[in-house]
Amino acid sequence: xxxxxxxxxxxxxxxxxxxxxxxxxxxxxxxxxxxxxxxxxxxxxxxxxxxxxxxxxxxxxxxxxxxxxxxxxxxxxxxxxxxxxxxxxxxxxxxxxxxxxxxxxxxxxxxxxxxxxxxxxxxxxxxxxxxxxxxxxxxxxxxxxxxxxxxxxxxxxxxxxxxxxxxxxxxxxxxxxxxxxxxxxxxxxxxxxxxxxxxxxxxxxxxxxxxxxxxxxxxxxxxxxxxxxxxxxxxxxxxxxxxxxxxxxxxxxxxxxxxxxxxxxxxxxxxxxxxxxxxxxxxxxxxxxxxxxxxxxxxxxxxxxxxxxxxxxxxxxxxxxxxxxxxxxxxxxxxxxxxxxxxxxxxxxxxxxxxxxxxxxxxxxxxxxxxxxxxxxxxxxxxxxxxxxxxxxxxxxxxxxxxxxxxxxxxxxxxxxxxxxxxxxxxxxxxxxxxxxxxxxxxxxxxxxxxxxxxxxxxxxxxxxxxxxxxxxxxxxxxxxxxxxxxxxxxx
Amino acid sequence: xxxxxxxxxxxxxxxxxxxxxxxxxxxxxxxxxxxxxxxxxxxxxxxxxxxxxxxxxxxxxxxxxxxxxxxxxxxxxxxxxxxxxxxxxxxxxxx
Numbered sequence: 001x002x003x004x005x006x007x008x009x010x011x012x013x014x015x016x017x018x019x020x021x022x023x024x025x026x027x028x029x030x031x032x033x034x035x036x037x038x039x040x041x042x043x044x045x046x047x048x049x050x051x052x053x054x055x056x057x058x059x060x061x062x063x064x065x066x067x068x069x070x071x072x073x074x075x076x077x078x079x080x081x082x083x084x085x086x087x088x089x090x091x092x093x094x095x096x097x098x099x100x101x102x103x104x105x106x107x108x109x110x111x112x113x114x115x116x117x118x119x120x121x122x123x124x125x126x127x128x129x130x131x132x133x134x135x136x137x138x139x140x141x142x143x144x145x146x147x148x149x150x151x152x153x154x155x156x157x158x159x160x161x162x163x164x165x166x167x168x169x170x171x172x173x174x175x176x177x178x179x180x181x182x183x184x185x186x187x188x189x190x191x192x193x194x195x196x197x198x199x200x201x202x203x204x205x206x207x208x209x210x211x212x213x214x215x216x217x218x219x220x221x222x223x224x225x226x227x228x229x230x231x232x233x234x235x236x237x238x239x240x241x242x243x244x245x246x247x248x249x250x251x252x253x254x255x256x257x258x259x260x261x262x263x264x265x266x267x268x269x270x271x272x273x274x275x276x277x278x279x280x281x282x283x284x285x286x287x288x289x290x291x292x293x294x295x296x297x298x299x300x301x302x303x304x305x306x307x308x309x310x311x312x313x314x315x316x317x318x319x320x321x322x323x324x325x326x327x328x329x330x331x332x333x334x335x336x337x338x339x340x341x342x343x344x345x346x347x348x349x350x351x352x353x354x355x356x357x358x359x360x361x362x363x364x365x366x367x368x369x370x371x372x373x374x375x376x377x378x379x380x381x382x383x384x385x386x387x388x389x390x391x392x393x394x395x396x397x398x399x400x401x402x403x404x405x406x407x408x409x410x411x412x413x414x415x416x417x418x419x420x421x422x423x424x425x426x427x428x429x430x431x432x433x434x435x436x437x438x439x440x441x442x443x444x445x446x447x448x449x450x451x452x453x454x455x456x457x458x459x460x461x462x463x464x465x466x467x468x469x470x471x472x473x474x475x476x477x478x479x480x481x482x483x484x485x486x487x488x489x490x491x492x
Numbered sequence: 493x494x495x496x497x498x499x500x501x502x503x504x505x506x507x508x509x510x511x512x513x514x515x516x517x518x519x520x521x522x523x524x525x526x527x528x529x530x531x532x533x534x535x536x537x538x539x540x541x542x543x544x545x546x547x548x549x550x551x552x553x554x555x556x557x558x559x560x561x562x563x564x565x566x567x568x569x570x571x572x573x574x575x576x577x578x579x580x581x582x583x584x585x586x587x
Contacts, residue, residue, distance in 0.1 A: 347508050366507040367506075386542055436547060
C-alpha cells in the first residue's frame with residue numbers, strides 16, 4: 001500500500017470510488033508516512049485520531065453512494081487556518097494554546113466536500129517569510145536535495161510545511177495562503193503546482209490575517225488537475241468576508257481542455273532581472289516554446305512599473321500587518337507575560353511572543369503609518385499599486401495570460417540569506433499578482449543543474465482562473481515533469 | 493529619512509513591543525536598510541494617481557440591519573489567558 005501516498009487527488013478519487021482501497025486505508029498510509037518523516041518538520045500538529053474518525057465517516061458515505069467531490073482525500077492544512085477544536089498557532093509563540101471555537105470558511109468547505117484532515121502544517125511565523133526559517137516551531141526541511149549533497153535546503157515560504165508535505169507524500173494536497181508569493185514560491189522550490197486565485201475568490205474568514213488586502217488562500221498540489229479540484233471546493237462567496245466576491249464558481253476541472261490554440265501569451269520583458277540564473281532564463285524560453293508549439297501566440301509585452309512592486313509591497317504589507325497584529329495583546333488569547341501595568345503587560349507579551357521578522361515588520365508598519373510619514377510612505381505605496389494594476393490592465397487588453405519565472409533562483413540552504421532585503425527579493429516575480437489582485441499559478445517545469453525543481457508562473461486576468469488552469473495544463477503536459485525526491489528522510 | 497535609536501524606541505513603543513538596548517542597536521540598522529530600500533518610491537511621479545483602495549471593484553450588497561450572531565460569551569473568552577465571569581481580565585487601569 002506504500003504507493004497510496006503518491007497518488008494525485010484525481011487518482012485517489014477513482015480508487016476510492018472503485019473500491020480499490022478505503023478512505024481509512026488511505027488515511028493510515030499517510031499517517032504512517034507522516035510518522036516516518038519527522039525530520040522534515042512539516043507538521044506542527046498532526047491529528048491522527050481525528051483523521052481516522054473522519055475517514056471512517058467517508059467510507060460510510062462512499063458505501064451509501066453519497067460521496068462528495070473530495071470524499072476521503074487526506075489533506076494537510078496550513079496552520080494559519082482556524083480549525084475548530086484543533087490547536088492553531090500561525091507558527092507563533094504568541095498564539096500558545098489557542099484552540100479556535102470556530103472553523104475557517106475554506107476548511108469548512110473542504111470538510112463539507114468529504115476531505116479528511118491529517119493535521120496542521122508548519123509555516124513562517126504569521127506567514128512572514130520566504131524560507132520557513134521564521135517559525136517558532138523550527139525550520140521546515142525541503143524533501144529535495146542537490147544532487148550528491150546532503151545539505152538541508154529550505155522549502156520556500158511561507159507555506160513551507162504545505163509544500164514539503166505534498167512533495168514528500170505526507171498529504172495528498174495542502175492548503176496555503178499567498179500574500180506575496182507564499183503559495184507559488186514554495187511550490188516552485190518543491191516541484192509542485194501552487195495556485196493563488198483572484199483576490200476575493202476564497203473567503204478569508206477564519207484565516208489568521210497578515211495583510212488583508214493581499215492575502216488569498218489557494219492549494220498546493222501534485223498536478224494541475226488537483227489544483228482545479230481543490231480550488232473548486234475552496235472557492236466561493238462568503239458573507240462573513242466583506243471582500244469575498246459573489247460570482248459563481250465555475251467547474252475548473254472542465255476548463256482543462258488541453259487546447260490553447262489562438263491564446264495570446266505575454267512575455268513581460270521587465271521580468272528578466274539582473275543576476276538571475278541563466279538556467280531560469282533558458283527554462284522561461286522553453287516554456288514559451290511549449291505554448292507556441294501548442295498553437296498559442298507569444299507576444300512580448302511591457303509592465304514598466306514592475307521594479308516598484310517589491311518596495312510598494314514592503315510598505316503596504318507591514319502596514320496592514322501592524323494593524324492586524326495589534327490584536328495579540330495578552331488579553332484575548334494565547335501568551336500573556338505580566339508587567340507592572342497594562343502597557344508593560346502588552347509590551348512584554350509582544351516582546352516574548354513575536355519573533356524577530358514579525359517584530360521588524362510590525363515596527364516598519366507602525367512607522368510608515370505614523371503621523372508625518374503616512375503620505376510619504378503608505379499613500380505613495382498605494383498610488384504605486386494603482387500604477388502596477390494599470391500596467392496589467394493595459395497588457396491584458398492585448399494578451400490572455402502572462403508567462404514568467406516563479407522565482408529568480410532554486411531552493412537555497414537555511415542561513416544562506418540573512419539580509420532581510422535580499423530575502424524579500426525572492427518574491428520579485430510573485431508579488432505583482434498580489435498587489436494587483438490577479439490569479440497566479442506556478443507549474444514545475446524542469447530541474448536545475450544541481451537537480452532542484454524550478455517553476456514557471458502564469459498570471460491571469462481577474463477571475464481568469466479557467467484560462468490560467470487550461471494554459472497550465474498544456475504546459476504541464478509539455479514539461480512532463482516526473483522527477484520526485486528520494487525519500488532520504490526515512491530512517492532505515 | 494533615517495531612524496536613530498530614539499526613533500526606534502518610539503516606534504517600538506507605538507507597536508507595544510518591549511526592546512532591549514542590544515535589540516535597539518540591531519533594529520536601527522535593519523529598519524534603516526529596509527526604509528532606504530523602500531524609499532526608491534519617492535522618485536516616482538504619482539501626481540494625480542488615485543491610491544489603491546480595492547483591487548477588485550464590486551458593489552457591496554446591503555443586508556438588513558439586525559443582530560445575526562452572538563450570545564456565547566463563554567466561547568469568546570474560552571482562549572483568554574485570564575477571565576472572570578465571562579469578562580477578560582487585565583491589570584488595574586484605573587486607580
